[in-house]
Amino acid sequence: MMAKAARAAAAWxxxxEVTKPGSPKLMTRVRAIPRMVGAVMRGQYTGMGKGKLALMGMGVVYLVSPIDVIPDFLMLIGVADDFGVFLWLMASLLGESGRYVHHEHTVVQAPVKGQVEGS
Known part of the structure; x- marks a missing residue:
């Protein structure tokens, strides 16, 4: 029962966070996910560690894998564990990608050598 409440709280x-005024909107966050993953892998974004990225990757694998910890044929329980992983994954991805979008907007990039400002 506690796990359900925790998942519901994370979803809420x-x-x-997504609907807060001034916060990046849903599609902005979704489109930022591939950029965020690349930046984490290249070490250009330190706001999220490779360990958390790996954990999210395992969540995706768990969702698409035909092998389940709790089989889906156990109707409510089997589907509930997948739904719990899905909620955690979406909450994590959307939260992290929102922070990444904010990071992109606040990081001032140094001009490339030889480039003139405004060109």
Whole structure:
């Protein structure tokens, strides 16, 4: 029962974060996910560690894998564990990508050598 409440709380927190005025909107966050993954892998974004990225990757594998910890044929329980992983994954991805979008907007990039400002 506690796990359900925690998942519901995480989903609500994510919803509130995505709909907060001034916060990056849902599609902005979704489009930022591939850029964020690349930046983490290249070490250009330190706001998220490779360990958390790996954990998210394992969540994706778990969702698409035909092998489940709790089989789906156990109707409610089997589907509930997949849904819990899905909620955690979406909350994590949307939260992290929102922070990444903010990072992209606040990081001032140094001009490339030889480039003139405004060109």
């Amino acid at each position: 927190k994510t919803y509130r």
